[in-house]
Amino acid sequence: MYDFAYHRPKTMAEATAALKGKPEARPMSGGMTLIPTLKQRLAKPSDVVDLNGIKELAGIKVDGSGVTVGAMTRHADVASSADVKGAIPALADLAGHIGDPAVRNRGTMGGSVANNDPAADYPAAVLGLDATVTTTSRTIKADDFFKGLFETALEDGELITSITFPKAEKAGYMKFPNPASRYAMVGVFVAKTAGGVRVAVTGAGPCVFRVKAMEDALARNFSADAIKDIKVPADGLNSDIHGSAEYRAHLVTVMARRAVDQANK
Amino acid sequence: MTAETGIGARVKRKEDQRFLTGTGRYVDDLPLARATYAYFLRSPHAHAKIKSIDTGAAKAMPGVVEIFTGKDTADAKVGGLICGWVVKGKDGQPHKAPPHPVMALDTVRYVGDTVAMVVANSADEARDAAEAIKVDYEVKPANVDLAKAFDKGTPEVHAEAPGNLIYDWEIGVKADVDAAFAKAAHVTKLDLVNNRLIPNAMEPRAAAAEYDKGTGNYTLWSTSQNPHVLRLILSAFVLGIPEHKLRVIAPDVGGGFGSKIFCYNEETMVTWAASRVGRPIKWTAERAESFMTDAHGRDHVTHAELALDKDGKFLGLKVDTIANMGAYLSTFSTAVPTYLYATLLAGQYTTPVIHANVRAALTHTAPVDAYRGAGRPEATFVIESIVSKAAAELKMDPAELRRKNFIPADAFPYQTPVALQYDSGNYPPIIDEAMKMADYKGFESRRAEAKSRGKLRGIGFSSYIEACGLGPSRVIGQLGGGVGQWESAQIKFNPTGNVQILTGAHSHGQSHETTFAQLVSDKLGVPIENVEVVHGDTATTPFGMGSYGSRSLAVGGSAIMKAADKVIAKGKKIAAHLMEADVADVVFEQGTFKVAGTDKNVPLGAAVFAAYVPHNYPLEELEPGMDENAFYDPSNFVYPAGTQICEVEVDPETGVVEVVNHTAVDDFGNIINPMIVEGQVHGGIVQGVGQALMENAVYDKETGQLVSGSYMDYTMPRADDVPSFKLGNKVTPCPHNPLGVKGCGEAGAIAAPAAVMNAVHDALAPLGVTHVPMPATPQTVWQAIHGGK
Numbered sequence A: 001m002y003d004f005a006y007h008r009p010k011t012m013a014e015a016t017a018a019l020k021g022k023p024e025a026r027p028m029s030g031g032m033t034l035i036p037t038l039k040q041r042l043a044k045p046s047d048v049v050d051l052n053g054i055k056e057l058a059g060i061k062v063d064g065s066g067v068t069v070g071a072m073t074r075h076a077d078v079a080s081s082a083d084v085k086g087a088i089p090a091l092a093d094l095a096g097h098i099g100d101p102a103v104r105n106r107g108t109m110g111g112s113v114a115n116n117d118p119a120a121d122y123p124a125a126v127l128g129l130d131a132t133v134t135t136t137s138r139t140i141k142a143d144d145f146f147k148g149l150f151e152t153a154l155e156d157g158e159l160i161t162s163i164t165f166p167k168a169e170k171a172g173y174m175k176f177p178n179p180a181s182r183y184a185m186v187g188v189f190v191a192k193t194a195g196g197v198r199v200a201v202t203g204a205g206p207c208v209f210r211v212k213a214m215e216d217a218l219a220r221n222f223s224a225d226a227i228k229d230i231k232v233p234a235d236g237l238n239s240d241i242h243g244s245a246e247y248r249a250h251l252v253t254v255m256a257r258r259a260v261d262q263a264n265k
Numbered sequence B: 001m002t003a004e005t006g007i008g009a010r011v012k013r014k015e016d017q018r019f020l021t022g023t024g025r026y027v028d029d030l031p032l033a034r035a036t037y038a039y040f041l042r043s044p045h046a047h048a049k050i051k052s053i054d055t056g057a058a059k060a061m062p063g064v065v066e067i068f069t070g071k072d073t074a075d076a077k078v079g080g081l082i083c084g085w086v087v088k089g090k091d092g093q094p095h096k097a098p099p100h101p102v103m104a105l106d107t108v109r110y111v112g113d114t115v116a117m118v119v120a121n122s123a124d125e126a127r128d129a130a131e132a133i134k135v136d137y138e139v140k141p142a143n144v145d146l147a148k149a150f151d152k153g154t155p156e157v158h159a160e161a162p163g164n165l166i167y168d169w170e171i172g173v174k175a176d177v178d179a180a181f182a183k184a185a186h187v188t189k190l191d192l193v194n195n196r197l198i199p200n201a202m203e204p205r206a207a208a209a210e211y212d213k214g215t216g217n218y219t220l221w222s223t224s225q226n227p228h229v230l231r232l233i234l235s236a237f238v239l240g241i242p243e244h245k246l247r248v249i250a251p252d253v254g255g256g257f258g259s260k261i262f263c264y265n266e267e268t269m270v271t272w273a274a275s276r277v278g279r280p281i282k283w284t285a286e287r288a289e290s291f292m293t294d295a296h297g298r299d300h301v302t303h304a305e306l307a308l309d310k311d312g313k314f315l316g317l318k319v320d321t322i323a324n325m326g327a328y329l330s331t332f333s334t335a336v337p338t339y340l341y342a343t344l345l346a347g348q349y350t351t352p353v354i355h356a357n358v359r360a361a362l363t364h365t366a367p368v369d370a371y372r373g374a375g376r377p378e379a380t381f382v383i384e385s386i387v388s389k390a391a392a393e394l395k396m397d398p399a400e401l402r403r404k405n406f407i408p409a410d411a412f413p414y415q416t417p418v419a420l421q422y423d424s425g426n427y428p429p430i431i432d433e434a435m436k437m438a439d440y441k442g443f444e445s446r447r448a449e450a451k452s453r454g455k456l457r458g459i460g461f462s463s464y465i466e467a468c469g470l471g472p473s474r475v476i477g478q479l480g481g482g483v484g485q486w487e488s489a490q491i492k493f494n495p496t497g498n499v500q501i502l503t504g505a506h507s508h509g510q511s512h513e514t515t516f517a518q519l520v521s522d523k524l525g526v527p528i529e530n531v532e533v534v535h536g537d538t539a540t541t542p543f544g545m546g547s548y549g550s551r552s553l554a555v556g557g558s559a560i561m562k563a564a565d566k567v568i569a570k571g572k573k574i575a576a577h578l579m580e581a582d583v584a585d586v587v588f589e590q591g592t593f594k595v596a597g598t599d600k601n602v603p604l605g606a607a608v609f610a611a612y613v614p615h616n617y618p619l620e621e622l623e624p625g626m627d628e629n630a631f632y633d634p635s636n637f638v639y640p641a642g643t644q645i646c647e648v649e650v651d652p653e654t655g656v657v658e659v660v661n662h663t664a665v666d667d668f669g670n671i672i673n674p675m676i677v678e679g680q681v682h683g684g685i686v687q688g689v690g691q692a693l694m695e696n697a698v699y700d701k702e703t704g705q706l707v708s709g710s711y712m713d714y715t716m717p718r719a720d721d722v723p724s725f726k727l728g729n730k731v732t733p734c735p736h737n738p739l740g741v742k743g744c745g746e747a748g749a750i751a752a753p754a755a756v757m758n759a760v761h762d763a764l765a766p767l768g769v770t771h772v773p774m775p776a777t778p779q780t781v782w783q784a785i786h787g788g789k
């Protein structure tokens, strides 16, 4: 690990101030991604701003229209939340399958979504549910948030404060874990909300993406059969020792079907 | 001794108290005053010429104590690392032995090859400085694809081994095998790759060394499976520090699986440099270094053919194997694909003639050496795959075909056509028991039920044999082995009657502290809590060979029994004196010396006390003290055998294979602690399932980069990947060691890959799939089903 200045602010204002004007400063939430990166010397931040002291960032709120999850809410808390289970069971289920217990007890939704790992699970839920990301300076719709490989709409020094998910009439998430890391090799989130049907795919490509053809088919008939013959092109999908682009493309259809079955249960 | 702690009892592991409460002491835990820390700069290239190394800026970095490169060690005449087993090829010549310098001189030969050693006040400073070392490399094409290692135009790893050939070796008479094939009614052919594995011991390799200027003595703490052998190699071949001036301690060691048998450059360098810098040096591998530089396992490309007569009797077996050695020959690398592999190719069968040709290849990859099973898993995978394939081709029941060819119980000792003489065994009852436990009869209905859920269910057999507990030393010497294969033991009583067992074996997961204590407790009647097992320190234990090849109990335990016999013999004399009886009339029963037919008795503790306080003692005839030493050289290998039956379910849509049932019935001879044996079998099966379905060391074929260099890409089996196992055992005691024991440490890993892969093939057979490469990962299976990309 390289040397860096460590800050532990108590308020959002202090956090924003600590990051201001320092392009090489990094916020830290659960540290589950950041700390391994530091230990392997793959990152050399000038400052690490630890958000764990900011009480207001954690917590889950439900109202008539949806669920708002604070950025510092741990995966384990999402997984076990009665509110989340009641409003969007698929989201709680997804959180319960991230990593292992240690990771779920430290890792946060804000950290995961900000990191936008192509194999992370949460981005599928955020995009699949058409969630809204609230930051220190604005709100960003899911469609505008995920920009590419590890790339988001966040500006330097901008922090996620919470994410709001609309209530789902039906939702399901099916993950095909990478055999080694157990991150998503292909994860498909399907949801039917007031805003319509969405199908979001993580793990398969460089960034989470939607499958329009499946969404249209499911809007007509929300059943696994409706999408069984819809294939995504392998072109541009990830390819590695665990799965070729073709295999991943195939798995998208299989996992999408299973996610629909799950949603219909 | 009491039934609760004696031979055959499920005594809880003594060592678990500290392991489970975080109070074990590993090399990295060692507090050393004024310690410095080493960091090794590794080659990022598989093959490159080192044009220059500039350590100037790095040496000026904060905290840096010293930086060494290959030039420094060469100038100081540090010897190269050795390969301790000479294999003679078909041409009668010893294998090619290219130099293995402790740090690269002018060429790097694999990703991870050592380029420089930085010693600094802290591990972080050492690493910071390593980043400031400037190495100018001229990158060269790499030889990574094993199947092409001997091809014309493939880059050579060492000039000393033209064409990358280390040896071209054979066993068996080719003409006899050809004649047998000429008479065959059926020939089954098989091409397979035995996938390369990375050991992944829970504790990474570590070394710490200290030089005492006052005495000139060195102490090396190392994560070694065999501290005396390590010391011998360092003393006699590499560093020239006399054995009596070098103490090697292997304290608690968190797993090895073979990878910690070998003498590595890091522990060598740490020892050498400790005297140069005048301060202790510590080093602990990072996980990424373990992936890159621990000796890897397996890695064969094989073609095999089995000839059968019209009734399914095996007539002959032909095997042609290319074995990967990596870029340098590790300590026992040459023996693994020859004497530990091809000599096992008879399996449990009466195959009358066998010929195997093994060519060892150099590649620009990490060295390959013994890994749990070492050669025997590879042999079992060949035999058990081809036998099951033959059964499928002949539409015979795989169990029936095996049974038809088993060596019959009355044929032991049985001389195989590939040198080994099996001492004992009885195979048919093992497979019967396994089939009963696995409910083989009910399989077809389970298959049908699985089908109704969209799953393809398959069942697979693997009837393995292994040879372990190596010896006798004479034979090992004739085969080119450079060391003896005996084991030592010392039983040291204290005046108050408690005991230390000093063993030359080493425990790094094998539970010797419990099993060996049970032996002595049982034999001498000493309560188990009064028995302490001491191992892993060349200064306190007698010279020993360490632990590998499932030898600890069969060889090390036998030495302990010999020492215990000496204790009893001496105790009898003392007791005879105390009881004023004739020695010939004294018997030893349950910890007490007695004169048969009288009520005279002397407890062992009283005899021991008399030996240390010899006031009433036959000092004219007998030395005082109770401290007995024994060395045991086995008269043959031991031959554990068994059958595993695996049942899998394949999801044809995704290619995911789930192990749903796994049964293992073994013959390990007599069993000292069934719980520990089951633990060894569990771990072994999981490793075997790992090899069959998950683990794969992948190097990029162009660049030689280790693609599976972390847990993000190297799939380790996890607890939820396996079902609860059904274990059984059948006993034919080993006829030639005092305990009647065989070995159990490797069996699970030896048998499981073939059982799992045969089950996968059986599951996919209805789809017309005839070959699935190992590991059968989801993608591999899906591709096999869909013939696709």
Ligand SMILES: Cc1cc2nc3c(=O)[nH]c(=O)nc-3n(C[C@H](O)[C@H](O)[C@H](O)COP(=O)(O)OP(=O)(O)OC[C@H]3O[C@@H](n4cnc5c(N)ncnc54)[C@H](O)[C@@H]3O)c2cc1C
Pocket (backbone or CB within 6 Å): A026, A027, A028, A029, A030, A031, A032, A033, A034, A035, A051, A071, A097, A098, A099, A100, A103, A106, A107, A108, A109, A110, A111, A112, A114, A115, A117, A119, A120, A121, A122, A154, A158, A159, A160, A161, A181, A182, A183, A184
């Ligand atoms: C062994 C292991 C297994 C895992 N398995 C999975 C898995 O199966 N699925 C999965 O999805 N993930 C997995 N993860 C990742 C895990 O979910 C992480 O928790 C997550 O990716 C990052 O969350 P964090 O809170 O730890 O963020 P951190 O590591 O603290 O930060 C991650 C990045 O986000 C930035 N950041 C953090 N918080 C904010 C914020 N509020 N606003 C803006 N930027 C911010 C940081 O600067 C950093 O760049 C795994 C991790 C590990 C170690």
